[in-house]
Amino acid sequence: MNPRKSVGRPLLVILATVTLDSVGLGLVLPVLPSLIRELTHTTDVAGHFGYFLAAYALMQFLFSPILGALSDRYGRRPVLLVSLAGAAVDYTVMAFTTSLPILYLGRIVAGITGANMAVATAYLADISDESERAQRYGYMNACFGIGFVAGPLLGGVVGAISPRYPFLAAAVFNGLNFLLGWFVLPESHLAEKQPLHITHLNPFRSLWWVFGIKAILPLLLVYSVISCVAQVPATIWVIYGEDRYAWGTRMVGLTFAVFGVMYGLSQAFLTGWMSKRWGDRRSLLLALIADNLGFVGMALATQGWMVFPVMILLAAGGIAMPALQALLSKQVDEGKQGELQGTLVSVMSLASIVGPVVVTTVYAQTSGLWPGFVWICGAVVYLLCFPALGFEFALAARRNGPETPVEA
Numbered sequence: 001m002n003p004r005k006s007v008g009r010p011l012l013v014i015l016a017t018v019t020l021d022s023v024g025l026g027l028v029l030p031v032l033p034s035l036i037r038e039l040t041h042t043t044d045v046a047g048h049f050g051y052f053l054a055a056y057a058l059m060q061f062l063f064s065p066i067l068g069a070l071s072d073r074y075g076r077r078p079v080l081l082v083s084l085a086g087a088a089v090d091y092t093v094m095a096f097t098t099s100l101p102i103l104y105l106g107r108i109v110a111g112i113t114g115a116n117m118a119v120a121t122a123y124l125a126d127i128s129d130e131s132e133r134a135q136r137y138g139y140m141n142a143c144f145g146i147g148f149v150a151g152p153l154l155g156g157v158v159g160a161i162s163p164r165y166p167f168l169a170a171a172v173f174n175g176l177n178f179l180l181g182w183f184v185l186p187e188s189h190l191a192e193k194q195p196l197h198i199t200h201l202n203p204f205r206s207l208w209w210v211f212g213i214k215a216i217l218p219l220l221l222v223y224s225v226i227s228c229v230a231q232v233p234a235t236i237w238v239i240y241g242e243d244r245y246a247w248g249t250r251m252v253g254l255t256f257a258v259f260g261v262m263y264g265l266s267q268a269f270l271t272g273w274m275s276k277r278w279g280d281r282r283s284l285l286l287a288l289i290a291d292n293l294g295f296v297g298m299a300l301a302t303q304g305w306m307v308f309p310v311m312i313l314l315a316a317g318g319i320a321m322p323a324l325q326a327l328l329s330k331q332v333d334e335g336k337q338g339e340l341q342g343t344l345v346s347v348m349s350l351a352s353i354v355g356p357v358v359v360t361t362v363y364a365q366t367s368g369l370w371p372g373f374v375w376i377c378g379a380v381v382y383l384l385c386f387p388a389l390g391f392e393f394a395l396a397a398r399r400n401g402p403e404t405p406v407e408a
Contacts, residue, residue, distance in 0.1 A: 010127050013138065013185045017080070018120050018140050019147040019179055024087070024173040024397045025114060026151020027166040028094075039165060053108050059111025060349035064205030068118040068342020070336055076123040077187045078091075080116055081178060088174040089115035095167035111175075113406045116143075118342035125329045125337045126188035134280050135328055137322030138271025142264040149260040161246035189334065210343040216331045218392035220347075222284075222385045223324055227348045231355025232295070232378040233314070236363050245304035258308065260317035273317045275326070281393060284323040288385050291317025295379040299372030 036048045057357070071079040090113060094106035120139065128136045149324065155166040211220060241247035274283040294313030301307055332340045359374060366373040 005244060009184065010123075010186055010188065011139075013180060014120055014123050014127075015139055015143045016180060017185070018117070019143040019388075020173050020177045020180075021084075021114070021117070021120075022144045022147030022345040023151040023154070024091070024109075024170040024177075026148045027155040027158070027170045028091075030152050030156045031163040031166050034159065034163035035103070035167075036100070036357065039098065039103060040318070043077065052104070054353055055107050056111040057349045057352040060115050061346050061353065063112045063115040064118040064345035064349065067115045068122060068338035068340070068345075071119045071189065071282060071338035072120055075187045076119050076126065076189050076338070077181065077185055079119050080123070081181050083113040083116040083119070084174050084178040084181060088171045088178060090168045091171035091174060094172065095164045097403060112238055115342070115345065118345040119338060121325070121341040121345070122338040123188045125341070126334065128188075130326070130330050131276075133325035134275035134283065134323050135272030137325045138267040138295055138319065141318070143268065145260055145264050170240055181294070189338075204353035205251070206339050206343045207346065214332065215395065216386040217293035217326060219324060219328055219331075222288075222392075223328070223390045224346060224347055224351070225381060225384050225388075226288075226320060226324070227351035227356055228274060229291075229295075229378045229382050230407070231351055231359050232374060233298075234352075235359040239306070239363070240298075240371060241307075243367060245301060247304060247309070251304070255307065255311075259311050259315065263318050266315045266318055267322065270316065271322050274319060275323060280323045280326050281389075281396065284320050284327065285389060287317050287320035287323060287378065288382065290314075292379050292382045295375045295382065299375035301372075360384070 018399070032052060033049055036052070037043060040048065049239055067083065069078055087110060090106050090109040094103055094110075097103055097106065121137070124136050124140055125133060154169065158169055160167045211217065237255070238252050241252055246253075247255070271283070277288070290313045294317055297310035297313060298307070301310055325341075328340065328344065329337060363371075363374045363378060
C-alpha cells in the first residue's frame with residue numbers, strides 16, 4: 001500500500017503518534033524531582049534534576065541521526081515500533097525501580113527512544129508533496145505542543161497520588177502508540193538495498209554530511225540560530241516572570257496555557273495558509289521578523305499584562321520552524337530524509353544542552369541591571385538569520401527563479 005495514495009489515515013496516525021509521544025514525555029517532568037528525593041533521601045535535588053535533563057538531551061543529540069539513518073535503510077515503521085516498545089518497557093522499569101543509577105539509566109534509554117521524532121518527521125516528508133510539507137510540519141509541531149502541555153498537566157494530577165504513577169502512565173501511552181503503529185501505520189519508505197555500515201552509526205558522520213551540502217548551508221545556519229535563541233524563553237520564562245512581574249505559580253501556568261493555545265493555532269492553521277499564499281521562504285522571513293519583535297517586546301514589557309499581546313508575535317514566530325523544515329526537506333532526496341531530519345533534531349538537542357547554561361549565566365549576571373537584557377541578546381543573535389536568509393534567497397533565485405507561491 002502506498003501511503004501517498006491514501007494519505008488521510010497515515011497522516012492522522014503519525015500525528016496521533018507524535019501527540020502521544022509528547023504526552024508521555026511531559027508526564028514525568030512534574031514528578032521527577034519527587035522521585036529523585038525519594039531515591040536519594042535528600043531535599044537537595046537540583047543537581048540531579050539538571051543532570052537528568054542534560055542526559056536526555058545528550059542522547060537525543062547522539063541518537064537522532066542514528067535512528068534517522070536506520071529508518072532510511074530499514075524503513076520508518078520498524079524503527080518507530082522498536083523505539084516505542086523500548087520506551088514502554090523503559091518507563092515501566094523506571095516506575096518500579098528503587099535505585100538511582102537505574103533511574104539514570106532509564107532516563108538515558110528514554111532519550112534514545114525519544115529520538116524517534118526524527119523518524120516521525122521523515123515519515124511526514126515521505127507522505128507529503130513538497131507543497132504540503134510546511135503545513136503538515138505545522139500540524140506536527142502543533143500536536144507536539146498540545147501533547148507537551150497536556151502531559152505535565154496530567155502528570156501533576158496523577159503524580160499527586162504517587163510520583164511513580166506518571167511513569168506507568170507514560171508506559172501506557174507508549175504502549176498504545178506501539179499498538180497504533182503496529183495495526184494501523186503503513187510503511188512510507190522503500191528501504192534501501194545497501195547494507196548498513198558501522199560508520200552510519202556515527203552521529204557526527206551525519207552532521208558532517210549535512211553541513212557539507214553547500215546549497216543548504218545558509219538554511220542550516222538559520223536553523224542553528226533559531227534552535228539556540230529558542231533556549232531563552234524555554235529556560236528563563238518562569239524565573240523572568242517571577243522576578244520581573246511577581247508571577248505566582250497560577251499565573252505562570254496561565255501563561256503557559258495561553259501561549260500553548262496560540263502556538264497550536266498558529267502552527268495548525270496559519271502555517272499552511274502563509275505557505276500557500278506567500279511561499280515557504282517569505283513565510284520564514286515574516287516569522288523571523290515576528291519572533292525578533294517578540295523578543296524585543298519581552299525585553300521592554302514592564303507590566304505582566306503586556307506579555308499577552310507579545311505572545312501573539314512569539315506564536316507567529318513559531319511558523320519559522322515548519323517553513324524552514326519544508327525548505328530543507330526539498331533539498332534532499334527521499335532516501336536521505338531520515339538522516340536529514342535526525343541531524344536537525346540533533347542540532348536542536350545540542351542547543352538544548354548548551355543553551356540553558358549560557359542563558360542562565362547571562363541572566364544571572366545582568367538581571368540586577370536590566371532583567372530584559374537577555375531577551376535583547378537573543379534578538380541580536382537572531383539578526384544573524386537575515387543575511388544568511390538573503391544569501392539563500394539569491395542562491396534559490398539563480399537556481400530556480402523567484403519562488404512562486406500558490407494563491408490561497
